[in-house]
Structure formats: C-alpha cells, structure tokens
Amino acid sequence: MDLHFSADDEAFRAEARAWLTEALDGEFAVVRGRGGPGDEHSLFDERLAWEQHLGAHGWVGVGWPAADGGRDLSLHQQVIWYEEYARAQGPGRLGHIGEGLVGPTVIHFGTDEQRARFLPGIRAGTELWCQGYSEPDAGSDLANISTRAERDGDGWVLHGQKVWTSLAQWAQWCFVLARTDRQAPKHRGISFFMVPMDQPGIEIRPIRQVTGTAEFNEVFFDGARATDADLIGGVDQGWGVAMGLLAFERGASTLGQQLAFRNELDAVVQGLRSSGRLDDPVVRQRVVRLHAGLEIMRWNTLRVLSTSADTPREALITKLYWASWHRALGELAVDAAGAWGLVGDPAAAERAGAEPSGHSAGASPAGDELTDAQRLFLFTRSDTIYGGSNQIQRTIIGERGLGLPREPRQEDP
Known part of the structure; x- marks a missing residue:
C-alpha cells in the first residue's frame, strides 16, 4: 500500500487548493460549508450555480475516462481533490448522485449511445439525479422490491412506490429498479431504468424529517414511461447493475x-x-x-x-x-x-x-x-x-x- 504522493500529485494539490480558495472566497462564499447533514435544503439555487461552476471548470467527473469527458485522474489525485474540497469546506454537492453513482454505472454498463446521452448533463451540472431503490415494504432487502415495469409497445410502463428518495423534488432523472419478470426468483427478473421525472404518472411527496427539512421524498409511479433506450444492462439484468452501482458508492x-x-x-x-x-x-x-x-x-x-x-x-x-x-x-x-x-x-x-x-x-x-x-x-x-x-x-x-x-x-x- 503506497500512500506517498508524487511531485505531480503535490502540484495537482496546489492547483486544486488554489482554485477552491479563489472560488469559495469569491462569488460562492455564501455556500461555503452549507448543505451538509441536516442542511441539505439550504441555498438550493446558489448550490446549483456552484455545481455548474464546477462543471464549467472541469471539476465534475475527475476520475472518469477522458473519452467520457472526465479528467482521468489517478486514484491518488482523486483522493487529493476530495480531500481539498472538504478542507476548503466546499458545499454539499447537489450532483453527487449523478457524478458518483450514475456516471460510473453508465460508463461501465451503458452503451455508447447511453454514455453520450446521460453523461454531458451530469458533467455540466444541468441535470440532477435521484435514486429509486428503497420501497416501503422491502426494508433493507433490496431484492424484495415490488415496483414493476410492464412492456407496452416499444417501451415500458412503471407502477409502484419508492421511498427515502433524496433530491427527488429537484431531480430531472431517477434511476429505478423495477421488476420485469414477476415469476423469476427475487434476485432475478429485475431491470435498471433511467426514468425522466418531468412526465405524467409521477407524484413526489416530501417527507418531513425530525430535522425539520424534507430532503427525502416518496415517489409514486402510476403509468410513468421509460423506453428501451432508458434500460441499462438489458432486460432482467438489473440486479448486477444495481450491485455495481453500490460498489461505486x-x-x-x-x-x-x-x-x-x-x-x-x-x-x-x-x-x-x-x-x-x-x-x-x-x-x-x-x-x-x-x-x-x-x-x-x-x-x-x-x-x-x-x-x-x-x-x-x-x-x-x-x-x-x-x-x-x-x-x-x-x-x-x-x-x-x-x-x-x-x-x-x-x-x-x-x-x-x-x-x-x-x-x-x-x-x-x-x-x-x-x-x-x-x-x-x-x-x-x-x-x-x-x-x-x-x-x-x-x-x-x-x-x-x-x-x-x-x-x-x-x-x-
């Protein structure tokens, strides 16, 4: 286990630290240290502008391959970036689900067309994502989901409920685990869909927490639609994609x-x-x-x-x-x-x-x-x-x- 940083790594640290200091001492000083635990609802517009500022300067997807718009940084340099971000008290990231979960999953499991479709909005900070995993009756058993997706022509229709969905009230997209074969064993017959949130058939109900905020939500799918192009990894192959995503976390x-x-x-x-x-x-x-x-x-x-x-x-x-x-x-x-x-x-x-x-x-x-x-x-x-x-x-x-x-x-x- 080599924990030493090279001269190039330290030069990168200096670059990251200088950029963060200038940005967070300037127009984005108001978001410094905000958006952490119990404060996720604060300064949404300002933090969204910060997300887009990061994207415009190449600080989103720093570990992604260059071919997918990332910086292709080494593991050491990724560690340095995240450490310097925290040391500078960078605000809680609105795009962390897209950058940390969706992006690597699409890069690993998606097609060329899906990478071209989903990654640019994440990099630019213009498209936010939420996670459609947990359900009221599934507890910690993710494979026990009952949300279903049924074939309808050249697409899919979703019915079911997700809960504890962070950022759903602001997200443009949700990745959803849904059962596509109800006869298969519970770890099979599951598919992984990218579902646009701005459509009929989706209802979002905020859940007010004991902190007084409502970061979490219930999300109800009642006829919401997804296409085959929104399916990552193939029909009934969603469990492996879901586990891969959790590893990226x-x-x-x-x-x-x-x-x-x-x-x-x-x-x-x-x-x-x-x-x-x-x-x-x-x-x-x-x-x-x-x-x-x-x-x-x-x-x-x-x-x-x-x-x-x-x-x-x-x-x-x-x-x-x-x-x-x-x-x-x-x-x-x-x-x-x-x-x-x-x-x-x-x-x-x-x-x-x-x-x-x-x-x-x-x-x-x-x-x-x-x-x-x-x-x-x-x-x-x-x-x-x-x-x-x-x-x-x-x-x-x-x-x-x-x-x-x-x-x-x-x-x-």
Missing part, C-alpha cells in the same frame, strides 16, 4: 467524506474548549476515541482503495464503521452543549431574554430553530439505517467476510 470520495467528518469534529472540540468542558477527563476520552476512530477509518479506506481485489474484506466494515462513528459524534455534539442542547441556542435565548427559540423549558425546537449540534445529532441517527442498516452490515460481515452460516432467507424451505 464506496470510492475515493469517501476520503472527502472523512475530511468533512474532521471539520465537524473540530467544530465540536472548539465548542467544548470554549465552554471549558474539554477539561473533563471523560469528555476528553470521548474526543480521543473519535479522533482515533477517524484515523482508523482513513487508513482502512486507503487500504481498500489500494487493493486490486473486487471486494476486499476490509471494505465490508466501511459502512458499519463510519455510520456508528458519525452517530457517536452527533451524540457528543449535543452533550457538549449541556442542558441547552435539549432546548436550543443559549446565545439566542440570552439576546431574547427568554427560553431558547421561544420554547418553554423541556420543549424541543424543530426545523430552522434547531442548532447545528441538534441537526447533526438528529441526522446522524439515520446514518446507521440508510444505505444498509447496521444489522444488515453485520450480517454481510459475518457471511461474506467471516464465512459464518448465512441467515435464514424467506425463500429457504
């Missing part, structure tokens, strides 16, 4: 995520230092454990990215580890505020001469009245659920990593 961008975690940890530590609570040995121990956990997370990710194996065993622990770590950070963030962490911002309360945010003692704030610590705490509870719950991740580790007997399946006799 664990790429170099995870190191940028970890730098964002570092920024959050630093902010929490600063709050503890200002309040004097960092002198408490129990609190200091929690901080040290979080610091050590973040270092372990980084080294394990670098080890995974450095291996040639398709699915190294070390990769199996990644989601479980970072989700649990982030949840612990959210807990420390609220604890750091003491009793005020339960009710609101003490500075705001002092200015108003009343209880924080106008709440009575013991009441809980909601929506825009939440503090940053409260948003972090509430959002990080979901980290251990979405993208595969902690329980599912432990099953994967046990069966695939440790070779333990598999859990009983519904189809088992």
Whole structure:
C-alpha cells in the first residue's frame, strides 16, 4: 500500500487548493460549508450555480475516462481533490448522485449511445439525479422490491412506490429498479431504468424529517414511461447493475467524506474548549476515541482503495464503521452543549431574554430553530439505517467476510 504522493500529485494539490480558495472566497462564499447533514435544503439555487461552476471548470467527473469527458485522474489525485474540497469546506454537492453513482454505472454498463446521452448533463451540472431503490415494504432487502415495469409497445410502463428518495423534488432523472419478470426468483427478473421525472404518472411527496427539512421524498409511479433506450444492462439484468452501482458508492470520495467528518469534529472540540468542558477527563476520552476512530477509518479506506481485489474484506466494515462513528459524534455534539442542547441556542435565548427559540423549558425546537449540534445529532441517527442498516452490515460481515452460516432467507424451505 503506497500512500506517498508524487511531485505531480503535490502540484495537482496546489492547483486544486488554489482554485477552491479563489472560488469559495469569491462569488460562492455564501455556500461555503452549507448543505451538509441536516442542511441539505439550504441555498438550493446558489448550490446549483456552484455545481455548474464546477462543471464549467472541469471539476465534475475527475476520475472518469477522458473519452467520457472526465479528467482521468489517478486514484491518488482523486483522493487529493476530495480531500481539498472538504478542507476548503466546499458545499454539499447537489450532483453527487449523478457524478458518483450514475456516471460510473453508465460508463461501465451503458452503451455508447447511453454514455453520450446521460453523461454531458451530469458533467455540466444541468441535470440532477435521484435514486429509486428503497420501497416501503422491502426494508433493507433490496431484492424484495415490488415496483414493476410492464412492456407496452416499444417501451415500458412503471407502477409502484419508492421511498427515502433524496433530491427527488429537484431531480430531472431517477434511476429505478423495477421488476420485469414477476415469476423469476427475487434476485432475478429485475431491470435498471433511467426514468425522466418531468412526465405524467409521477407524484413526489416530501417527507418531513425530525430535522425539520424534507430532503427525502416518496415517489409514486402510476403509468410513468421509460423506453428501451432508458434500460441499462438489458432486460432482467438489473440486479448486477444495481450491485455495481453500490460498489461505486464506496470510492475515493469517501476520503472527502472523512475530511468533512474532521471539520465537524473540530467544530465540536472548539465548542467544548470554549465552554471549558474539554477539561473533563471523560469528555476528553470521548474526543480521543473519535479522533482515533477517524484515523482508523482513513487508513482502512486507503487500504481498500489500494487493493486490486473486487471486494476486499476490509471494505465490508466501511459502512458499519463510519455510520456508528458519525452517530457517536452527533451524540457528543449535543452533550457538549449541556442542558441547552435539549432546548436550543443559549446565545439566542440570552439576546431574547427568554427560553431558547421561544420554547418553554423541556420543549424541543424543530426545523430552522434547531442548532447545528441538534441537526447533526438528529441526522446522524439515520446514518446507521440508510444505505444498509447496521444489522444488515453485520450480517454481510459475518457471511461474506467471516464465512459464518448465512441467515435464514424467506425463500429457504
């Protein structure tokens, strides 16, 4: 595992850092640090303009092949870009689903025509994407989907419901797993469709979260249409495409995520230092454990990215580890505020001469009245659920990593 950066890599780091500094100190200063956990709804128009600014300057799809409009950067340079983006407190990306999931999937599984059709809008930041995987009755069992696509002439008609669909209210496209053969075993008979969102037969209902925001949505398909040209990987071949897409989710961008975690940890530590609570040995121990956990997370990710194996065993622990770590950070963030962490911002309360945010003692704030610590705490509870719950991740580790007997399946006799 070679973790050293070459002179060319360091020159690239300087280029990326200079560009980000100039852009985020200038017209895009308003979006610096915005759009993170619990803040995904903020400054949409400004962040969309930022997405298009990134695209115009060649900073979208940096790891894509040059033939597909990317920079074809090495793995080391991709790591550098994501690290520098997080270090500069670049805003939460509106195009991350398109760039990180859809783009690599189309490049790997799509036809030449599909690459020419779908990739330019992602690179330019003009087309946003959302993910049509989860369903109300499927839980963490993705293969248990019931959304169906039925052949109708030279196209397909979709019926069903998806849930927890991030960015659906803003997206132009949704990639949808749908069952095209209801008689086949559940991991077969599934197809992977690219579905335009602006059409009859699609209803989007925002889901208001405990953070007060509505990043997630329910999406109902009632006669929405897709064509054969919207089908990635062929009829009934969607399961392999879906698993390939999830593998792309664990790429170099995870190191940028970890730098964002570092920024959050630093902010929490600063709050503890200002309040004097960092002198408490129990609190200091929690901080040290979080610091050590973040270092372990980084080294394990670098080890995974450095291996040639398709699915190294070390990769199996990644989601479980970072989700649990982030949840612990959210807990420390609220604890750091003491009793005020339960009710609101003490500075705001002092200015108003009343209880924080106008709440009575013991009441809980909601929506825009939440503090940053409260948003972090509430959002990080979901980290251990979405993208595969902690329980599912432990099953994967046990069966695939440790070779333990598999859990009983519904189809088992």
